[in-house]
Amino acid sequence: MNINKCSCKENRPPTAGRSGCGCNISGPKMPMDSFKVPAAPIGRPLGKVNENKEHQLASQSGPGKNEDKKKSWSLSDFDLGRPLGKGKFGNVYLAREKESHYVVALKVLFKSQILDSEIEHQVRREVEIQCRLRHPNILRMYGYFHDEKRIYLILEYAKHGSMYKLLKERERFDEKTVAIYIRDLTKALVYCHAKKVIHRDIKPENLLIGHNWELKIADFGWSVHSPSSRRMTLCGTLDYLSPEMIEGKPHNYAVDIWSLGVLCYELLVGLPPFDAKDSHQTYRKIRYVIIKYPDFISEKAKDLMGKLLVINPEQRLPLINVLQHPWITENAPEGAQPPAFNPEQK
The missing domain is CATH 1.10.510.10 (Transferase(Phosphotransferase) domain 1)
Incomplete structure (x- = not known):
């Protein structure tokens, strides 16, 4: 039986005694401008910070007191802080949304490395799935945006790490x-x-x-x-x-x-x-x-x-x-x- 094997060029640090599947997907390389990310879900902007110390997001409210809900994001909306982690395809940074002052983790992925490693389908799938999950034991993905070279995932900040x-x-x-x-x-x-x-x-x-x-x-x-x-x-x-x-x-x-x-x-x-x-x-x-x-x-x-x-x-x-x-x-x-x-x- 022929098994379709997926790319194991994983965005994770190597660990002793733990290896990936070692498989690869063959497929034509795509030019940079062909990279596509899923359409951003409407009405899922960052919310204003709660009064309590739980620091949850109100998913239906826009940042600050602006009545016009923000449907897209850019890097200029965030103050970047220290790096939280590094991977093969990009890095994760502590960040703060400027208007609400809400702290998030900003995962920055490089399109060129994603295309070279032929894992575009994985990135798309990760975004499409995680953006739609709502559970206290699942890390929230509040949104995402991209520019010519990078993809930015706006993630819940997990204070105590891995x-x-x-x-x-x-x-x-x-x-x-x-x-x-x-x-x-x-x-x-x-x-x-x-x-x-x-x-x-x-x-x-x-x-x-x-x-x-x-x-x-x-x-x-x-x-x-x-x-x-x-x-x-x-x-x-x-x-x-x-x-x-x-x-x-x-x-x-x-x-x-x-x-x-x-x-x-x-x-x-x-x-x-x-x-x-x-x-x-x-x-x-x-x-x-x-x-x-x-x-x-x-x-x-x-x-x-x-x-x-x-x-x-x-x-x-x-x-x-x-x-x-x-x-x-x-x-x-x-x-x-x-x-x-x-x-x-x-």
Whole structure:
């Protein structure tokens, strides 16, 4: 069976023991002036800052007190601050909208690099999907604009940065913390799946930590809107690929359930469950679900991961049932909030 493989020239930092899919899409190169971004959604300008400290946006109000709603943006509307991160295709900067003084993250992508790497379709898909998602555990994309050379994505600012960075600083998280993260991520995935969106690349690098230490899904570069729910493209990161993906079989929403199990293990242990010296060993571990649980992992945590990391996608625990699992209900009851980490204490 011939599998359409997607470009893995990913806009993310390299990480030890974690590689991308290593695939590529062949296609004709396009001239710069042919680059197109989706039409901007009307009526989604930045809103005036709330009085409280939650700093949420009122999505239906325009910036400041101007009655005329702003339907497009330009770089002159923002004061740029320090860089928040760097990637292969551009950088992310702290920014402030001049009229409302609302703080955002401005992701700047270079059109030439996107075209050279043949990932235009991914950028378009990321914008089209993320602009339409509204969930407390999904990073908001407030809007976007572009000029001759660059694309600018106006994103919610996640104060505490990457979960991957936090995990490396802490080495691993306790079970109550992980249960809260898994609970909130599950709710976000339930929402995505209800919107016919498969994320396909859940992992710590693509999760951010917000103002109140809440989890935010941040990267939708590999996501797809899939009403038919059956996909053939091999994509994502090797450690998180499901058995059906590495075997070139059609996949559906269950790939996100598999990734949820992998993430749960990595947050609890500090390493992904199928980590190995080379990709061939990782493939083998994934294909036969070869997992070794450290002694400090509780039996209920093992039970949940065992029901998520199942070869047959149809037999994986549905997301709704994840929320009802004893490990979640006991460690992350409704209303329990993630802890505020002190960087000086581990």
